[in-house]
Amino acid sequence: MLDRQPVASFAEIRQILRDLPGPDLEAATRTATREALLTKPTGALARLEEITQWLATWQGKHPPAVNHPRVAVFAGNHGVADLGVSAYPKEVTAQMVLNFQSGGAAVNQLCKNADADLRVYEMCLDQPTADFTQGPALTEEETARAMAYGMMAVEPGVDLLCVGEMGIANTTSAAAMAAALFGGTGQEWAGPGTGIHGSALSRKAEVIDLGLARHRDRFEDGLAILQCLGGHELAAIAGAVIAARMARVPVLLDGFASTVAAATLLKLDSHALDHCLVAHCSAEPGHRKVLAKMNKQPLLDLGMRLGEGSGAALAIPLIRAAAMCHSGMASFAEAGVSNKD
Template sequence: MSDERFSPESATFDEIRGLFRALPPADLEAGTEAASREAQLTKPAGALGKLEELTRWVAAWQGKHPPSIAHPRICVFAANHGVTAKGVSAYPPAVTQQMVHNFVSGGAAVNQLAELHDADLRVYEMALEQPTADFTEAPAMSEDECAKAMAYGMMAVEPGIDLLCLGEMGIGNSTSAAAIAHALFGGSAEDWTGPGTGVTGDAYKAKVKAVADGVALHKARTDDPLELFASVGGLELAAIAGAVLAARMGRVPVLLDGFACTAAASVLYAADPRSIEHCQVAHCSAEPGHRLLLEKIGKEPLLDLGMRLGEGSGAAVAIGIVKAAVACHNGMATFADAGVSGPS
């Protein structure tokens, strides 16, 4: 799973680019076995709809049949963003640290969802006292900082995990997410910029301007997705991207949370569309740019509940959907076992 060659102290973009040349494919045999069993279960063909697709997805990316969801992990990466100096958020940067304390003490929404689904919750603080640079004035991160953050995220994918749920906490990261999407997929800053923590009026205008200014400043680096990531991304978003790559190498299916999390994964998609084939997007955020981003990367969300909390909460809700799919697949009787007549 996590690759010791990519330690936070020595990782480089060239090493990370090398992973794109070694992406393991889905296990088609395991997926075929799942489809074969589905056809024998006591139900009309296709009657469980998306749940049947999820079962094949889990089996194919775990590389085994029957699939299992016994050890899900939720990883929440937390970092601060220098662009908050431009007044782009309704909350001060100190809230990032305060929410980390809330996670640790068990008081956040994601804590309740992790307990509900018997999921392992891990929270990773990423130099909260050292925010990224304001990307409207300079690159948010150096190549070295971005590569190290990606390698740090890789370390979260440990042996024994059978489903990885990714989320983030970072005041200002919806501004960074909008800038990433704008730089990668075009359109206008307004297309990608939403209220985030609830900004309106002048604060929203400042947010749109920050996204437009940042992308314009770093336009020369947009041809390389990783360089673009360093220019307008964030430490927690880089860690999410690293975790996605490590999960692929370790055959762990991934549930992505909302807009910021999907924006981090979209950098990998821009580098190689195959790199996020093992990912499902758990839900469509109420953040308006998320739906557009899902169209660009060809992903259909599992849920659409109007959520925009972040912290991995949407991915945590979706654990129950994936568990339901696998439980039905593994536990239902076949027509032969139950003595039920199959379709004529």
């Protein structure tokens, strides 16, 4: 009997990454031209102007707009949760998914506030990843399939994608992936996650170091890092980021785990995340270090550490405000206001 062909493969993912579209320079130029004519001193709206330029450049249109934002929350379970690295058991992942679906989580309220579409993607919750201290967390096929599944979050009409996650022990995976990407040890990257400290935090650092030692020879490849140390939901985030780029949909990354998941793509293309902004800086200590390594400045810094796409959802009104200022403000000529000489 012939072996079944995988649904997706790393070779297919690499081919897609080789064909990523670049910035739309015409839309960028039109945005800059209009920005200079609006009734305000040059640069007075600071980062709002930068956001507008980014939005137009990656939507590929002028004026940019945020009419159909989507918050995609990917949920998966991790085998290392059984090693004492989290304050909660992995059953909480499925319980929180039900909370999302019933409208009871913080992200539900933030999506209502932002008039955003929330989608929750359950990923093999009854089949946690393997323990990455003993072998790869996922097979290559599982990783590629998870990435392909994540790509489905980018549907026609979506004009801004926010990616978040839910998965007990996924800050352990994210910390291990960050160390694989940027160097360092478990002690340097492990954070409290859901609220651990003391001996539990030391155990988390130990587990990370065990994973790093086992898979160190594969750290030159971002896809291999996802496979060896990641999870279904983290691979799906990377896939969603790729699909958004192909569809010209700008992306807001949420916290530590989603940012690290996306950062694996930088190993394959240093410009793979040019269409992404980071919504907020998580209180998880590793997030600020990752942002410094990526040269990304978060839009918000409120000390949040919830995950589930909450920071990204919170930033949607800010993105929309930037676009509305750009498209709705009058020019000096239209308003009859004297411009500077």
